[in-house]
Amino acid sequence: MDSKQIRRRNLRQLINEVGTQARLAELVGTKPTYISQILSPTAVGEIGDSLARRIEKALRKPRGWLDLPHYLPDAPAVGEPGQTYNTAPSPPLQHRVPLISNVQAGDWTETHGSFDASDAESWLPTTAHVSDRAFALRVTGDSMTNPSGNPTIPAGSIVIIDPDLPADHGRIVVALLEDQAETTLKRLAIDGPNRYLMPLNPDYRPIEINGNCRIIGVAVRVEIDLP
Numbered sequence: 001m002d003s004k005q006i007r008r009r010n011l012r013q014l015i016n017e018v019g020t021q022a023r024l025a026e027l028v029g030t031k032p033t034y035i036s037q038i039l040s041p042t043a044v045g046e047i048g049d050s051l052a053r054r055i056e057k058a059l060r061k062p063r064g065w066l067d068l069p070h071y072l073p074d075a076p077a078v079g080e081p082g083q084t085y086n087t088a089p090s091p092p093l094q095h096r097v098p099l100i101s102n103v104q105a106g107d108w109t110e111t112h113g114s115f116d117a118s119d120a121e122s123w124l125p126t127t128a129h130v131s132d133r134a135f136a137l138r139v140t141g142d143s144m145t146n147p148s149g150n151p152t153i154p155a156g157s158i159v160i161i162d163p164d165l166p167a168d169h170g171r172i173v174v175a176l177l178e179d180q181a182e183t184t185l186k187r188l189a190i191d192g193p194n195r196y197l198m199p200l201n202p203d204y205r206p207i208e209i210n211g212n213c214r215i216i217g218v219a220v221r222v223e224i225d226l227p
Contacts, residue, residue, distance in 0.1 A: 012039065018096070024059075029054070096125050131164040136159065139185060143204045144172075151222075157224045162217055165220070170188070195209045
């Protein structure tokens, strides 16, 4: 696959990330018809260096990102003799969410409307169906590391949080305790009038909450880098 094909295929991936060709064209500052022409199988033109750098800048990708493959190689056709498969096509990307700090998360519901994109550590594509107010946090500490197995959320994991979901019993939530400046990730347990933030690690004690806590959002997905 030559560099022209790599750029086109990466461009299609970016369109999946933002949703539509029209949205990508808006971000880049060009016309949707121009993007369609570039992606056409019979296109004569190509994604030149100038346009490639504009696309990378608009989509917050590092310089040269379009020139490198960011997708799985084409697999043999299903049913080809001698081939076995233990994977399925990935679901389509739904949103890009900001990765923010635990301190920023404490004020997220108040500051979301005026949030500056540059305030995020990075923007992450996700296949999760979440609201426009969704964000991501990086887990610190081992209070959510479950030695017995799943679910477990070890330190360093990225968690996708949606503030618009109901904080029901058993859901993993991000909460802000009144005596802390940062948020904490715990499982919410509701027992009649009693409410607790439960760690997954038994070495940590549950936290009883009685008006001294504000739920920021509900965890919907965990992203973990494999060693």
